[in-house]
Amino acid sequence: MKSYRKELHFHFPVRRGLENITRKVQSAIDESGIKEGLVLVNAMNITAAVFINDDESGLHHDYEVWLEKLAPEKPYSQYAHNGFEDNADAHLKRTVMGREVVCAITNGKLDFGTWEQIFYYEFDGKRDKRVLIKIIGE
Numbered sequence: 001m002k003s004y005r006k007e008l009h010f011h012f013p014v015r016r017g018l019e020n021i022t023r024k025v026q027s028a029i030d031e032s033g034i035k036e037g038l039v040l041v042n043a044m045n046i047t048a049a050v051f052i053n054d055d056e057s058g059l060h061h062d063y064e065v066w067l068e069k070l071a072p073e074k075p076y077s078q079y080a081h082n083g084f085e086d087n088a089d090a091h092l093k094r095t096v097m098g099r100e101v102v103c104a105i106t107n108g109k110l111d112f113g114t115w116e117q118i119f120y121y122e123f124d125g126k127r128d129k130r131v132l133i134k135i136i137g138e
């Protein structure tokens with residue numbers, strides 16, 4: 001069995017935002033040379049998420065509205081976590097959207113349904129963040 005590890009680096013200029021990272025994950029699979037196996041993609045920061053869904057701007061807006069209802073950013077004082085930080089909402093939003101995804105690799109490609117795409121979702125930007133890609137297989 002072979003394994004391959006790669007990190008993606010992010011620095012969003014705004015507090016929240018989405019990026020489709022499907023091509024970056026496929027590039028890592030290409031680099032690995034692995035044709036049959038699994039790829040794990042996880043956020044390495046606890047205020048960002050990795051998830052799979054549709055690359056459709058209306059849906060992305062809906063996520064933002066929905067998550068703001070569940071865990072509004074402001075007022076910061078509503079959260080016990082917000083003493084030295086102001087990012088309690090970011091921790092909660094990340095918990096809802098998820099830490100990681102695991103995808104099948106078949107014949108060297110992500111074995112996806114028609115509309116499946118992998119996204120990085122930043123909830124507390126303006127600083128350096130990382131995503132881990134770990135691939136195992138042969």
Ligand code: ZN
Nearest residue numbers: 085087088091
């Ligand atoms: Zn925090």
